[in-house]
Amino acid sequence: MATISARTAAGIGAVAAAGLLLTACSGGGGVATPGETGAASEGTTTAEITFWDPYPQREAGSDWDNLVKACAPEGSTITRTSAPQTDLFNQLTTAVKEGNAPDVVLLDNPLTPDAAASGLLATAEQAGIDTTGIDENLLGPGIVDGVTYGVPMGSNALALYYNKDILDAAGVDPASIKDWDSLNAAIEKVVASGSKGITFSGIAGEEGSFQFEPWFWGAGADFSDLASPEAISAGQLLSDWVGKGWAPRSALNDNQSASWDLFLTGEYGFAENGSWFAAAAADNEDFTVGMVPIPGKDGGLAPVPTGGEFAVAPLQSKDASDHYANAAAVIDCLVGGDNAAKTSETLGYLSANPEIRAAQVSSNDLWTPWVDIITGAQGRTTELGADYPAVSGKLSEAEQAALNAAGDAAAVETAFKDAAGS
Amino acid sequence: MTNAAGALVAEATTTGEAVPPRPRRSRARWAAVAFVAPLLVYLVVFYAFPLVQNVAMSVQRYDRGTFVSGGAPFVGLDIYREVIGQPKFWRIVGQTATFTLVSITFQYVIGLALAVFFHRSFKLSATLRAMFLVPWLLPVIVSATTWQWMMNPDNGAMNTLVGWFGIEPVWWLNAQHSLMSVTIANIWLGIPFNLVILYSGLQNIPTTLYEAAAIDGAGPWRRFWSITMPLLRPVTLVTLLLGLVYTIKVVDIIWIMTTGTGTSQTLATWSYGMAFGKGTSGVIQYSEASAVGSILLVIALAFGLIYVAVQRHEEG
Numbered sequence: 050m051a052t053i054s055a056r057t058a059a060g061i062g063a064v065a066a067a068g069l070l071l072t073a074c075s076g077g078g079g080v081a082t083p084g085e086t087g088a089a090s091e092g093t094t095t096a097e098i099t100f101w102d103p104y105p106q107r108e109a110g111s112d113w114d115n116l117v118k119a120c121a122p123e124g125s126t127i128t129r130t131s132a133p134q135t136d137l138f139n140q141l142t143t144a145v146k147e148g149n150a151p152d153v154v155l156l157d158n159p160l161t162p163d164a165a166a167s168g169l170l171a172t173a174e175q176a177g178i179d180t181t182g183i184d185e186n187l188l189g190p191g192i193v194d195g196v197t198y199g200v201p202m203g204s205n206a207l208a209l210y211y212n213k214d215i216l217d218a219a220g221v222d223p224a225s226i227k228d229w230d231s232l233n234a235a236i237e238k239v240v241a242s243g244s245k246g247i248t249f250s251g252i253a254g255e256e257g258s259f260q261f262e263p264w265f266w267g268a269g270a271d272f273s274d275l276a277s278p279e280a281i282s283a284g285q286l287l288s289d290w291v292g293k294g295w296a297p298r299s300a301l302n303d304n305q306s307a308s309w310d311l312f313l314t315g316e317y318g319f320a321e322n323g324s325w326f327a328a329a330a331a332d333n334e335d336f337t338v339g340m341v342p343i344p345g346k347d348g349g350l351a352p353v354p355t356g357g358e359f360a361v362a363p364l365q366s367k368d369a370s371d372h373y374a375n376a377a378a379v380i381d382c383l384v385g386g387d388n389a390a391k392t393s394e395t396l397g398y399l400s401a402n403p404e405i406r407a408a409q410v411s412s413n414d415l416w417t418p419w420v421d422i423i424t425g426a427q428g429r430t431t432e433l434g435a436d437y438p439a440v441s442g443k444l445s446e447a448e449q450a451a452l453n454a455a456g457d458a459a460a461v462e463t464a465f466k467d468a469a470g471s
Numbered sequence: 472m473t474n475a476a477g478a479l480v481a482e483a484t485t486t487g488e489a490v491p492p493r494p495r496r497s498r499a500r501w502a503a504v505a506f507v508a509p510l511l512v513y514l515v516v517f518y519a520f521p522l523v524q525n526v527a528m529s530v531q532r533y534d535r536g537t538f539v540s541g542g543a544p545f546v547g548l549d550i551y552r553e554v555i556g557q558p559k560f561w562r563i564v565g566q567t568a569t570f571t572l573v574s575i576t577f578q579y580v581i582g583l584a585l586a587v588f589f590h591r592s593f594k595l596s597a598t599l600r601a602m603f604l605v606p607w608l609l610p611v612i613v614s615a616t617t618w619q620w621m622m623n624p625d626n627g628a629m630n631t632l633v634g635w636f637g638i639e640p641v642w643w644l645n646a647q648h649s650l651m652s653v654t655i656a657n658i659w660l661g662i663p664f665n666l667v668i669l670y671s672g673l674q675n676i677p678t679t680l681y682e683a684a685a686i687d688g689a690g691p692w693r694r695f696w697s698i699t700m701p702l703l704r705p706v707t708l709v710t711l712l713l714g715l716v717y718t719i720k721v722v723d724i725i726w727i728m729t730t731g732t733g734t735s736q737t738l739a740t741w742s743y744g745m746a747f748g749k750g751t752s753g754v755i756q757y758s759e760a761s762a763v764g765s766i767l768l769v770i771a772l773a774f775g776l777i778y779v780a781v782q783r784h785e786e787g
Contacts, residue, residue: 135749142755146539163754167535253730253750298624302644302729442753449732449751453646 087369089177089377094122095368098375099151101141103358104396105131112395120382127379135255138164141363145169150363152375155202158190159255159429159437161359165193166435169363173197176362177377179385187401189428191359193435199361200384203398205324206422207263207353213337215244215318223341228348229267229286236295239318246295247319248308251287251452256304258441259354260321261287261448262429263343267351272432272440275447276469282346284451284461292456301452323356324419325397331415342422352427357398360384399423443468522768529761538757550762559736567719567737570654575714577658579707582665587699589666590673600670607663615727618656619644622728646733653725653735660724661717665710672706673699705785712778716771726750738767 100117107113114129121127132140134157141164144150156164164170173180173191180188180200191199209232211223219242221235236246250260264286270279290296297303297311305322312320315336321343330338345351360383362376383392384401390409393400399416400406406423410416430437450464529550537543554560589600606614621628622643630640643652676699684694700707722743725731730750731740744752746760 135747139747139755142535142539163535167538168540169535253732255753298642298645301732302619438748438754440753442751445753446751450646453733 087171087365087373088175089370089373092368092370092372092374094125094374094378095371096125098122098125098127098153098379100127100129100153100379101137101151102129102131102155103134103137103157104155105133107131116392116395117379117383120379122375122378125375125378134160141169142167145363148366150365150372152362152372153379154361154363155358156199156361157255158201158355158357158359159441161190161199161361162193162430162435163438164361165191165196165198170198171362171364171369171373171376173199176373176380178360178362178380182402182404184401184403184424186424186426186428186431187355187357190355190430191361199359200380201355201401202358202360202384203389203393203396204401204423204426205356205398206419206426207260207321207323207343207356208419208422209247209341209343210312210320210322210326210330211339211341212244212312212315212318213339214315215239215242215336216339218242219244219318221318223339226341226344228344229346232344233286236290236319240293240295245297245317246293247290247321248297248303248311248317249287249300249321250303250305250308251300251448252302252304253445253449255438255441255445257448258445259356259429260305261444262427263321263351263353265444266353266427267343267345269346272437272444274469275440275443276466279346280447281462281465284447284465285456285458287448288451288454288461289456291452292454298452298455301449324399324422327415327419328397340418342418350421350425352425353422354429355423355426357401443471446471525761525764525768528757529765531758533757535755543758550758551766554759554762554766563736563738563741566650566734567739569650570657570721570735570737571715571718573654574657574661574718575711578661578665578714579669579711581658582662582710583669583703585662585666586669586673587695589670600666603666604663606660611660611723612727614660615656615724618652618659618724619728622652644729649729649733649735651734653728656724656728657718657721661714664717665714668706668710668713669703672703675706676702705782708778708781712774715774719771720767738763742767 098121102117104113109129117129118127130151131137137154138156138160141150141154141156145168150169161170174197178197178200180191180197183201184204187201187204188197191197191201209226213223216223216235216239219239221238223235226232226235240246251257261283264283265280268279268283268286270277270283274280287296287300291298291300299311300308303311308320309322309326311317312322313333313335327340330340343351343353360380362373362380365372382388387405389400389402389405392398393405393409394413399419400409406416406420410420429441433440447465447468450467451461454460454464530545530547531537531543532546532550533543585600585603589596624630624640624642624644627643629643633641642648680698680702681694684698689697719737720739721737722739725735725737725740726743729735731737731744732751740750742760742763744750745756745763748755
């Protein structure tokens with residue numbers, strides 16, 4: 050009896066030790082590095098296709114979910130997984146490292162250059178992704194060092210929504226908003242009439258930077274100098290809104306959904322927000338919602354950052370060609386040719402292809418005012434490529450400090466100079 | 472590696488089958504090793520390995536590319552020097568200290584006051600005590616979001632409340648006040664933990680001591696300072712140490728309320744932001760995040776050792 054138990058115990062110990070060795074291995078160099086070989090044309094689609102997107106709010110059974118799953122090639126099924134943008138990107142990083150990346154990922158466009166430069170993505174050519182006919186400004190974030198890595202799923206943009214009832218009561222004609230001065234005059238009238246001014250999202254991080262960029266670029270600033278007088282004037286504009294009580298102080302912590310919810314209370318005259326709310330704005334029953342483009346400081350349209358995701362194929366280490374064939378089939382089904390129109394409508398985006406966009410606009414009048422904004426939009430990564438996220442972080446720091454300053458010009462200037470120097 | 476592991480298993484099997492029974496001592500030693508092995512494996516896989524990996528990351532310069540492909544260059548303690556050399560480092564250390572010390576002080580004092588209060592077991596005391604546990608039971612995402620709403624500078628409940636005392640509305644979550652605001656929320660969150668542990672500590676104090684003291688003419692104050700506090704010392708030590716370790720690494724409530732902006736940035740939120748490229752960190756910084764994580768670990772370890780030393784002193 051004693052012999053058996055000792056032997057069994059020894060066996061368990063040995064197995065445990067073996068497990069330990071294996072675990073130690075998987076942390077080290079035991080993982081195959083992703084190769085750069087393989088092409089969609091040399092592979093065949095497989096029975097199981099994995100698909101990642103950053104839309105956790107679009108649940109199983111939603112229109113989007115059905116659209117994606119209907120794109121499975123004959124004999125395949127698509128498994129769809131969703132996570133918020135940054136988390137999705139981090140999960141993708143780990144997955145490529147471990148050699149079990151999904152077949153298709155929809156990646157937020159400003160993250161795409163970082164992903165490509167970090168060796169996470171197969172080229173569009175390898176993965177058989179067709180990018181012909183896509184607008185240059187929208188395709189921009191997908192091109193790194195002259196190589197294309199993916200295709201935009203469509204585009205969204207920012208504009209100023211307004212509460213028509215409030216503007217009418219305050220005697221403000223939205224068409225009069227041509228530059229920052231006329232915008233400020235309009236907000237002032239709205240506030241004087243007893244309503245609140247404007248909501249926007251100033252939350253720390255990329256989301257806040259995204260909302261700040263139309264003002265930043267609209268003032269004539271660029272990323273090469275965060276402490277330029279133009280950059281500071283953009284910070285001053287928003288800081289003054291908070292200081293004068295025109296914008297809620299919670300803008301400091303509000304994300305875009307929270308700031309939209311504030312606008313929907315019907316207390317605010319204006320809201321800076323995205324085209325993804327265009328349908329909700331048109332359907333709003335409590336008050337009439339209108340929209341004007343964001344003006345530049347001295348007139349004209351401010352360039353807004355292009356929003357939306359890229360469909361990309363992660364780099365694969367095993368059976369790469371088959372995975373790329375999966376990616377080619379699914380991405381083509383989603384955005385290839387005329388399919389793009391349906392996908393854009395489902396996502397609430399405008400197509401990145403001007404011809405399809407024209408068709409989309411002619412069948413849905415909602416989009417008409419957005420066309421010029423999209424055409425004039427600027428890629429966030431066009432100037433800096435993979436270095437964008439770091440600069441965006443500094444811009445966000447500057448904006449946070451500027452909003453905290455609540456109008457204090459000296460503090461706003463320090464905010465931008467500190468961020469530029471850090 | 473798989474081969475080596477296989478060989479090990481094979482060797483173990485053959486040892487058991489072929490070799491004639493060894494002296495009893497050797498067999499017993501094998502058994503001892505076998506009994507310890509599962510625990511050892513657990514410790515190595517879930518404690519030692521992540522710890523070593525964390526330190527390893529902080530002495531190599533990782534970015535997203537080298538994280539995937541390997542080959543991050545070894546840079547020694549450069550990352551630590553850079554992190555500590557940043558102008559904001561000591562400011563963040565100070566904020567972390569304030570957050571932690573103020574949190575555990577108030578949590579402990581309020582928790583103890585409530586524990587003493589409930590110890591008298593009046594009618595409904597069990598029900599009321601249960602209600603004080605609510606902060607502990609709520610998911611932090613719920614309580615942190617609720618605090619964020621209550622601290623809305625324009626129309627939050629907190630400003631209505633302070634308004635009754637004639638205080639001007641406060642911009643709770645701005646850079647200047649955010650440390651105070653997240654500390655208030657964290658104190659509220661930590662009271663139940665202190666209450667439960669201290670309450671159970673109180674129940675272990677024999678009531679005869681109180682009775683004897685009362686007969687000798689000691690008032691409630693005297694009984695509290697001369698009986699309750701000294702006898703509660705071991706429990707107090709554990710509560711404070713655990714509270715400290717919990718509080719120093721708090722991320723969730725701060726992150727949900729302020730994303731670690733302004734004065735509410737602590738070592739833990741700073742490390743979290745860099746580790747995942749969130750908030751104003753923008754870009755992912757594996758090595759810097761690991762370095763800050765290691766610093767946090769050393770601090771927590773130091774307090775752990777202080778606790779052990781104090782306890783040994785008590786027993787000795």
